[in-house]
Amino acid sequence: MRSRRKVVGEFVLIVVGVFAALMLETMMSERHDGELRAEYLLRIEADIATDKRAIEHRIEFFTGVQQFSQDFLDWLHSDAPVDQSVVLAAFYAAELWPYAPGMSTYQDLQSTGNFRLIDNIDLRTDLFNYHGKADASRPGWNPSNDYRKIIRGIIPSDVQAQIRDACPTTDVEDLVPTGFPPCDLHGIDLELMTTLFDPLRDNAVFQGILTYRHSELGVMLRLFRQQVIFADNVLDHVRD
Secondary structure: OHHHHHHHHHHHHHHHHHHHHHHHHHHHHHHHHHHHHHHHHHHHHHHHHHHHHHHHHHHHHHHHHHHHHHHHHHHHOOOOOOOHHHHHHHHHOOOOOOOOOOOHHHHHHHHHOHHHHOOOHHHHHHHHHHHHHHHHHHHHHOOOOHHHHHHHHHOOHHHHHHHHHHOOOEOOOOOOEOOOOOOOOOOOOHHHHHHHHHHHHHOHHHHHHHHHHHHHHHHHHHHHHHHHHHHHHHHHHHHO
8 A cells, every 4th residue: 555655656746747847848938939039029120120211211312313313304305405404413313222121030030930939910910011012022122224324324434423523422431322412513515415415305215214214213212112111010019
């Protein structure tokens, strides 16, 4: 009888020990998951906030580029003479600033299976929407180079160099566009520029290429503004 009680007692101790070990392991796992979840949330917030700032800067920059393309289109359909504002509009209408969204945290969540840690369904949905929209919009964020190649081939290299030196749109250190400062060019041969630019008024192919780029810029700005909305949705859930 005593032997049986002893066996039962030992069995109970084993069961209790195993149960306690499982509970401890579960608690440690939940604690680890909680710490990892908090880390991911911080990374998501940092990625999306950085993306949002980058997009907002591009909205401001390309709004200016689009206005220059409209100004040059207006000149092409007018009888106005060539002056430095026309040259600048033609040059700036070709400006580029490539953009690619930050994907590292999102890809990490996918590759490791750690999306399970994002237990806020609305946040998961908004993350899918944000990166899904980013993937679908990628072709529209970087307009074609056709107009840029043509106009850079028409404007003499010394004029382009003077524009870059006298009216820089890019910070020298980090190569980030800074906008379009007031500019005063000196010594440009407007007679030569008239000879180079006037034929463009009768060049339907060139005007079509510029018109297409102008349209591309409009689509790009619309996509950027939509992406800001998706970014705000993600940030709202992360910060709740």
